Structures are given as C-alpha cells and as structure tokens.
Amino acid sequence: MSKIKINKAVLAYSGGLDTSIILKWLQDEYDCEVVTFTADIGQGEEVEPARAKAQAAGVKEIYIDDLREEFARDFVFPMFRANAVYEGEYLLGTSIARPLIAKRQIEIANETGADAVSHGATGKGNDQVRFELGYYALKPDVHVIAPWREWDLNSREKLMAYAEAHGIPVEQKRGKKSPYSMDANLLHISYEGGILEDPWAAPEETMWRWTVSPQDAPDQPAIIELTYRRGDIVAIDGQAMTPAQVMEHLNQLAGAHGIGRDDIVENRYVGMKSRGCYETPAGTVMLKAHRAMESLTLDREATHLKDELMPRYAKLIYNGFWWSPEREMLQALIDASQATVNGRVRLKLYKGNVIVEGRESDTDSLFDASIATFEDDEGAYNQQDAEGFIKLNALRLRIAAARKAK
Numbered sequence: 001m002s003k004i005k006i007n008k009a010v011l012a013y014s015g016g017l018d019t020s021i022i023l024k025w026l027q028d029e030y031d032c033e034v035v036t037f038t039a040d041i042g043q044g045e046e047v048e049p050a051r052a053k054a055q056a057a058g059v060k061e062i063y064i065d066d067l068r069e070e071f072a073r074d075f076v077f078p079m080f081r082a083n084a085v086y087e088g089e090y091l092l093g094t095s096i097a098r099p100l101i102a103k104r105q106i107e108i109a110n111e112t113g114a115d116a117v118s119h120g121a122t123g124k125g126n127d128q129v130r131f132e133l134g135y136y137a138l139k140p141d142v143h144v145i146a147p148w149r150e151w152d153l154n155s156r157e158k159l160m161a162y163a164e165a166h167g168i169p170v171e172q173k174r175g176k177k178s179p180y181s182m183d184a185n186l187l188h189i190s191y192e193g194g195i196l197e198d199p200w201a202a203p204e205e206t207m208w209r210w211t212v213s214p215q216d217a218p219d220q221p222a223i224i225e226l227t228y229r230r231g232d233i234v235a236i237d238g239q240a241m242t243p244a245q246v247m248e249h250l251n252q253l254a255g256a257h258g259i260g261r262d263d264i265v266e267n268r269y270v271g272m273k274s275r276g277c278y279e280t281p282a283g284t285v286m287l288k289a290h291r292a293m294e295s296l297t298l299d300r301e302a303t304h305l306k307d308e309l310m311p312r313y314a315k316l317i318y319n320g321f322w323w324s325p326e327r328e329m330l331q332a333l334i335d336a337s338q339a340t341v342n343g344r345v346r347l348k349l350y351k352g353n354v355i356v357e358g359r360e361s362d363t364d365s366l367f368d369a370s371i372a373t374f375e376d377d378e379g380a381y382n383q384q385d386a387e388g389f390i391k392l393n394a395l396r397l398r399i400a401a402a403r404k405a406k
Helices: 017-029 049-056 068-081 095-112 127-138 156-165 243-256 281-297 300-319 325-340 385-405
Strands: 008-012 033-040 062-066 116-118 143-145 181-184 189-192 222-229 232-236 261-267 273-279 343-350 353-360
Touching: 008 017, 008 095, 017 033, 017 156, 033 049, 033 095, 049 062, 062 095, 068 095, 068 232, 068 243, 068 281, 068 325, 095 116, 095 127, 095 300, 127 143, 222 243, 222 281, 232 243, 243 281, 281 300, 281 343, 281 353, 300 325
Parallel strands: 008 033, 008 116, 033 062, 116 143
Antiparallel strands: 181 189, 189 273, 222 232, 222 343, 261 273, 343 353
C-alpha cells in the first residue's frame, strides 16, 4: 500500500532507542522533514540530551518543553478533584499524561506547518488510543503515523540491527539496562514486562525506584498538614506551593515512608489484561487527603453523586477521552462541587500507610458537633422524629413482607 505524501511530521521524541529509530524511519520511509518534541513532565531524567541526538540526526526544528507545572495544574489536580481511580486501584499516572503530550504536539504542528504527528506507542497498548484520540479531537484533519503498526521491526534484535545499519547510537551495556518497560512523570512511575508478565511472580525489590519497602521505612512517622482551596492543595505545613511543587514534595516524603506501591492486573481498552506495577507516592497521599477534606465540607448527596460518576470519569481518562465533551461536562460538575472544599487535613505517613489524623475548615465545615454529639444536644435534634422517618422508609418493605405472608 502506497504511503500518503507527508511534508513534515512532529514526533514525540525521547531520544531513546525506539524514538531514535522512528526518527530515522520517518525520514527514510516518508521522505519528510521531522520536528522533534521532547516533554519534561517530571520523569526525573535529563531531557536536554535529546537535543544533541536530534541535531545529529539532521533535525532542524527541535522542541524541548518543561510542562511540569501545566501537567500538575491542568491535568493531575483536576483529576484528583474527582477522586479518580480506575478499577478500584489504578491512579491513572500514564493515562493522564497523554492528553497533554498530544495537545502540545498539535500546537507544534500548527506552529511549524506540519501535516502529520507521530508517536512510539505499540499496537498492543492503550497509549496509541490515548495519543490519537487527542490528536483527532484537537486537529481533525491531521495525519497520524504509528510506526509500530506499519513496520516489521517487531523485536529488540531487529531494532538493534536497524540502528546498527543506519549508524544510530544506542546503549550497549545490557547488564545495566532495566528489564522492565517503564514510564515516569510527576504522578507515577510504571513497570511492565520482564518477570511481571507472570501474574504469580512477585516483583523484585530492586525494581522499585521511588519508594522504600514499607518494612524498611522509618520507625518515626511524618506528620504533615495539607491546606486546601476549592479542592486543590495550595500549601503543605503552611508553606504555599504550586501544584508541581506539591507533587514533588509529596513524592519525596511519601516515597521515603514506603507509600504508593501497587501491583495490578488491569483491563486494557484494546481488550487484553495486563499486569503492571506502579509507584504513586504523591497521588496516594492526595487521594486520601482529598476524600478527608470532602467528608467534612461536601454535602452528602453531592458526595454520593460524585462517587457514582467517578468510575465513568476514570474510565474516560483511562481510555483516552480527556478531550471528549462528556469528560468536559463531568469536569464542570466536579469543579463546581469543589467551591466549599476548603480547609486543612492532618496526615500521618507511616510504613506504607496514609492515616488521617484530623480535618478542619474555618468556613465550610458541615459538621455540627451540637447535633452529632452523644451528649445532651439541648434540643438541636429531636430523636422522636426518627420514628416516622423509619416507618416511611419501611413502608414498601412491610407491604412486600405482608404479601409474601399471604
């Protein structure tokens, strides 16, 4: 099948083996100019070396962007207002990064006059869906090039042979290379492949990079206080911080106390089950603290409605529909609910656990001690009212029971 004529393509480029090969492959197979885009979203690795590699490959337009603050502020924090968790465990660390990368790629395509975008996601994973749904939502007529769905370089040996044949420098010290496929950003680091492909095999302790083992965590807990404004953390221990600073601080602190490890078998959007391990120290703390803050300041039925909608919201993000109208509609509802989520939460971080020790709000607490007390409430609540309330709620049950008795 003949390829469509492409003049210029924007490649999501890390400078690693796969994207270095993709860069050369695009130049040869599509005979097009390639613009490289490298995003710093808090993966903890230097991104500047990608510039030299791209220059050596003849790339003239090179974008290296620090997106950490935008990632935390406009993607992670809005997601945590929803308390989003996929399938009861996954905090969506990889999923939430893809719409930002897609957004910036399309912006660069518009700036440079590119008519195509390209990514290094394989044809088996979720990321191809997430990237491409983002591309099409933001630029409907863009051409998408997914090399893993086109080429026959479907093994490491073939990739290495291609790199050698085309003079692409790669890391040869196999002994130091992690056996896992990893993805990292401010929210998490993920591990797949290697021994993790056996769901019965326990992950190796040496695999984990951000967290200490809970049994090796300090014997003295850390006590921290998070300040919330409209559902977002704005300060830790009284010190004002930006969203990215909040996450960096919590990753370091919670990771040192063994918090944030998870081992999951999840259902991918493309249909298969996949086993992955994740470290999400900041996210684990943020989820616990946010629910504690909402428990004090959010109306009962608003809380329950959010809980009912959360799985749908989380699924939209997992499947790549961040830019869909339904996600935006849900986000508007969620954000509106956060107007009263203001106050402070005190937490204890101890050997893998996040323990809520206190929560308070000077302006928006719905907790009334004069009503909730087990002591004399001085008439604030008439306990006799409960009798009619119970009987009305029992009416349908009594009718059903009477019919069965006949």
